[in-house]
Amino acid sequence: KESIIQLKWDPSGARLISADSKGTVGVWKVDTRGRLCNQCALRKGQSAVTHVAFRTNDTRSPASREGDDAPYFYFAGEDGIIYMGTDDKNKCIEVAKMEGPDGCVSGTAVLEYFEEKDQLVGINDHLLMVVIAGPDDAGQSQILSRAKLSARPLENDSDRMMALWVNPGVLLTSSCENVLRFWKIADDENFVLRMDTTKVPPDDKIQSVAYSEHRRILAAGTTKGYILFWFQGNTADGESSAEDWQPLNHATIKLDAAIMELKWAHNAGS
Numbered sequence: 001k002e003s004i005i006q007l008k009w010d011p012s013g014a015r016l017i018s019a020d021s022k023g024t025v026g027v028w029k030v031d032t033r034g035r036l037c038n039q040c041a042l043r044k045g046q047s048a049v050t051h052v053a054f055r056t057n058d059t060r061s062p063a064s065r066e067g068d069d070a071p072y073f074y075f076a077g078e079d080g081i082i083y084m085g086t087d088d089k090n091k092c093i094e095v096a097k098m099e100g101p102d103g104c105v106s107g108t109a110v111l112e113y114f115e116e117k118d119q120l121v122g123i124n125d126h127l128l129m130v131v132i133a134g135p136d137d138a139g140q141s142q143i144l145s146r147a148k149l150s151a152r153p154l155e156n157d158s159d160r161m162m163a164l165w166v167n168p169g170v171l172l173t174s175s176c177e178n179v180l181r182f183w184k185i186a187d188d189e190n191f192v193l194r195m196d197t198t199k200v201p202p203d204d205k206i207q208s209v210a211y212s213e214h215r216r217i218l219a220a221g222t223t224k225g226y227i228l229f230w231f232q233g234n235t236a237d238g239e240s241s242a243e244d245w246q247p248l249n250h251a252t253i254k255l256d257a258a259i260m261e262l263k264w265a266h267n268a269g270s
Helices: none
Strands: 004-009 015-020 024-030 036-043 049-055 072-077 081-085 093-097 108-114 119-124 128-133 142-148 162-167 170-174 179-184 189-194 206-212 217-222 226-232 245-247
Touching: 004 049, 015 049, 015 072, 024 049, 049 108, 072 108, 093 128, 108 162, 108 170, 162 206, 170 206, 179 206
Parallel strands: none
Antiparallel strands: 004 015, 015 024, 024 036, 049 072, 072 081, 081 093, 108 119, 119 128, 128 142, 162 170, 170 179, 179 189, 206 217, 217 226, 226 245
16 A cells, blocks of 8 residues: 555546555546545556646537546646546546656646646746646647746755646746745746735745635745735736735734645635
8 A cells, every 4th residue: 555645626526536655546436325436546657646637628629528528637746747637547648748957857846727728837846837738639738838937946855836826827836935926827927026024034935825816815824934915906907917916014924833834714705
């Protein structure tokens, strides 16, 4: 038995994906009695699978999707190879390989699905970002862009890159720095927010992030126990820039330990 290091439900709750430290991915379906039934096991390589992202906007033609009701998902891990799978193990395909300099192996740091465009964004440990168009009717994927990100390298095992969508096509990342980086995927542009409040020591680092779409408030937790907030003002035509994010310095909180995780409650009424 290997350690299970990743569990993820698809948005509809119809499938649960498990992934272990030796590269085995399990696909589980909930039956009519609420029990989990194993649909298949996928194994690609020998390294840990660390990231899973569901393809929730399949843009293939209706004819290509006929009789294919099971959700598709992407997965990747320590070897940097991105695969797409479903209930049928024979349909598991390699989508892309994220390599480091000179073709060296580089683990997966971020794997996020861009639903509005049916695209996948992957970032590896060497901070190389790839944007991929979902497989077409012929099962072919297209690499739309590759770029080297300007960010702090992930040098230690404890370092991790956090990522989340804050607007359609705008991905926020932070890799234990004192800045938040925003990547506008479609426009190939980026901007940063800095911890500019005098309440936070200059050597403090961001350790966790969370965004409330309902309140349009971004929260960032630091290694020295601070929680900072920014409010996103109205953006024109869905655009986003650093000027849209207003620091809420009066709301800064100080706790007695590092803020390892932040999460907003799902309550539309508050």
